[in-house]
Amino acid sequence: MQSNRNNSLEPISISNWRWAYFLDETIKKFSIFEPSPYPINNDFLFRESLFGSSSNHKKVILETWGLKTEKIRQARCACLQAGEITSVMNLVISPFNNYDLPFFGADFVTLPNGHLIALDLQPALKDDIIHTKYFLPKLKSIHAKWQSKLPSGGDIPSDAQQYFSPGFLWSRIPLDEDADKLISQIIKPAFDEYLNFFLDLVGNAKIISKERSLKLLHGQRKYMRYRAKKDPARGMLRGFFGNSWTESYINNILFDLQ
Numbered sequence: 001m002q003s004n005r006n007n008s009l010e011p012i013s014i015s016n017w018r019w020a021y022f023l024d025e026t027i028k029k030f031s032i033f034e035p036s037p038y039p040i041n042n043d044f045l046f047r048e049s050l051f052g053s054s055s056n057h058k059k060v061i062l063e064t065w066g067l068k069t070e071k072i073r074q075a076r077c078a079c080l081q082a083g084e085i086t087s088v089m090n091l092v093i094s095p096f097n098n099y100d101l102p103f104f105g106a107d108f109v110t111l112p113n114g115h116l117i118a119l120d121l122q123p124a125l126k127d128d129i130i131h132t133k134y135f136l137p138k139l140k141s142i143h144a145k146w147q148s149k150l151p152s153g154g155d156i157p158s159d160a161q162q163y164f165s166p167g168f169l170w171s172r173i174p175l176d177e178d179a180d181k182l183i184s185q186i187i188k189p190a191f192d193e194y195l196n197f198f199l200d201l202v203g204n205a206k207i208i209s210k211e212r213s214l215k216l217l218h219g220q221r222k223y224m225r226y227r228a229k230k231d232p233a234r235g236m237l238r239g240f241f242g243n244s245w246t247e248s249y250i251n252n253i254l255f256d257l258q
Ligand code: DBV
Pocket: 078, 088, 090, 105, 107, 109, 116, 118, 122, 156, 157, 160, 163, 164, 226, 227, 231, 232, 233, 236, 254
């Protein structure tokens, strides 16, 4: 089946994709920033495949949405639905390095064993007070409000901890009757508050010095290299779409500033 999307900014069309609300909100909130499409080759805008045993074939669809603006180098979302249950939204918003801004990262994943929710404004320079003072105090108060209403996410890989802020909203939600309620009553308003705060920071951000921009660029590249190297979805994507397509997708589209 062919996709009728001609560029990354056109709406995705995965029917019954669990995370549609969150991408729709992101598109709405970005409309005030005069976005333009992010250049993404057709092979990565839409991909479809079959998986499972020959007697019980299931379909997996992946679509990539993306944009860029005056201050945002790349905002992109990997949107995947595999069969009835497995549903992934991986949204990363990367500002240009001539603004003292963090990344916005949302990893919302439904697997047969439960929902995984990772949401954060991730510092490009975690130990740099000039970089973090703009957003951490308020982010911590937003985080405190929502994290207390969610089950914990448990341990995260030790080498990943340096890439998360103290405002990292992290939860693993079992696939039980309360799950949908937690997503609509807690995750949706939490996501809106995190994204509104991030876009306020973007709106108010001023151009920084050349010297400082280089420092930001260094921090951004380190983050991107780590995420490309340790992408927890690599195995799953390789299973669905093959090794070479997956490596190109991860390194040339999802984490393309290395
Ligand atoms: N994660 C991605 C991309 C995905 C994706 C591009 C296209 O970076 C999905 C899809 N994340 C995804 C899946 C899983 C996770 C897990 C499918 C489940 C893997 C599994 O259980 O089999 C936040 N995502 C995770 C985990 C964390 C994050 C902490 C659990 C730990 C893990 O399994 O590694 N955001 C994610 C992350 C970093 C970040 C790992 C690292 C800095 O910023």
